Amino acid sequence: MTLNVVTLVGRVGGDPDVKYFESGSVVCNLTLAVNRRTSKSDEPDWFNLEIWGKTAEVAANYVRKGSLIGITGALKFDHWQDRSTGANRSKPVIRVERLDLLGSKRDNEANAYNQGEF
Structure with missing residues (x-):
């Protein structure tokens, strides 16, 4: 039996780097x-x-520098x-299989405000 599972909780180090491919695939790279x-x-x-995939799109839309997230991956x-x-x-x-947005809505709005999105 083999096992390769990584679970982390931390803060994002920079805004997501998102790439869309002609095939329709999406990849998002972050630092944690x-x-x-x-x-x-x-x-x-x-x-x-x-x-x-879809998880990359969620990260692109809702994760910003400083966001508190939890991930599980390999x-x-x-x-x-x-x-x-x-x-x-x-x-x-870490190839992320599950992404959890852990900050409150208020934290996320304050973070977006600090990033100049409002």
């Missing part, structure tokens, strides 16, 4: 800052999130070759 419960420093851990690694050095590179990415 998560504080460790046992950490004595104020530095959060940062995670790269990749969201597809860990994967993106691999590529650096164009300038030719070195092989990789980075961990």
